[in-house]
Every structure is written in structure tokens, then in C-alpha cells.
Amino acid sequence: MCKLCERIESIKNGTNPYFIKEMETGYAVLGDHQYFKGYSLLLCKIHATELHELEKSFRLKFLEEMSQLAEAVWKVYQPQKLNYELLGNTIRHLHWHITPRYEDDPMPTQPLWLIDRNIRYHPIYKPSEEELKVLTQQMLQAL
Numbered sequence: 001m002c003k004l005c006e007r008i009e010s011i012k013n014g015t016n017p018y019f020i021k022e023m024e025t026g027y028a029v030l031g032d033h034q035y036f037k038g039y040s041l042l043l044c045k046i047h048a049t050e051l052h053e054l055e056k057s058f059r060l061k062f063l064e065e066m067s068q069l070a071e072a073v074w075k076v077y078q079p080q081k082l083n084y085e086l087l088g089n090t091i092r093h094l095h096w097h098i099t100p101r102y103e104d105d106p107m108p109t110q111p112l113w114l115i116d117r118n119i120r121y122h123p124i125y126k127p128s129e130e131e132l133k134v135l136t137q138q139m140l141q142a143l
Contacts, residue, residue: 004043004093017132020139025062026095028069028143030135033125036099036112038077040139042066044094051086051094066096072142073098083112 001009010016011027020028020040031039044054044062051059070082079100086096099112107114127135 002047002093003091004095005047008043008045017129018136020136021143023065023068025058025065028065028072028139030127030132030139031097033121034127034135035115035120035122035125036101036105038073038079038098038100038135038139040069040073040098042069042096042098046094048094049088049092054094062094066098068143069096070098072139073100075142076138080108 007016007029008027011019011022011029016029018029018032020030022028023042025046026042026044029041029043031041033039042062042065046054046058048054051062054062066084070084073079074082077100080103081101083099083101084096085099086094088094101108101112112120
């Protein structure tokens, strides 16, 4: 089972504290690390690696729901810019990354992957249980 399928199972059994909302085509979750405050993902319910593998109506709905998640991030966090990514080179399961960017980012005009992973994924950016409850509730209200 892939890592995202495992995450989805943890959502279904109620043990994923990053879970925001189940949508028609996927699951909205906060990123494990909040280096970029509001970093969120939409995990596709179907284990597929490419958008064209999805039935057209499902694919269009998946894109629409990604946009809805992005709009919620925008409303809650009011960033300067949003970055949208659907990569899949490491984890071959469709999932959108919605990354808010702010003026005070260390490199606001550079791609986020130029910021060292050890910095972005440092334990200080992992929200506490209490913070997660607040953040997921804020996002849920915006969705």
C-alpha cells in the first residue's frame, strides 16, 4: 500500500489529526509541517498516478475541489501568493500541494524546493495537537 493510501486509511479510521474535510474526489488535509503557514493537500480518493487516468467528470471535479481548497487557504491565511503543485515523482498517488507564500518568506520569489528540506521539515514546524485542532477547524469553516 502506498503512503497516501495509508494516510487515507488513517482518515477513514479517524486517526489522522491533519484531516480537514472529505470531499467528493479526495480528502483535504493540512501538511504535516507548517513552514508555510496553511500548507494543505488534497489527496485523491482514487489511487492513480496521472490526471488523464481519471474519468473526465471525476478529473474535473478533482480540479474544482483543489481550487476550493486553495480558496479556503487564501481566505484563512491571506498569503501574498498561492503555489499549486501536482508532482508525483516520489509518491505515485495523485495529490495536490497548496502552498501559501508570504512576503516574509526567506526566498519569496524562488521555488519552495530551493529551501532546504531540513529547514522546511524541521520539528519546530510540526503543529501541536491543539494547534492542529484550531487550524483544521478554521479551514473546515472556510470550505
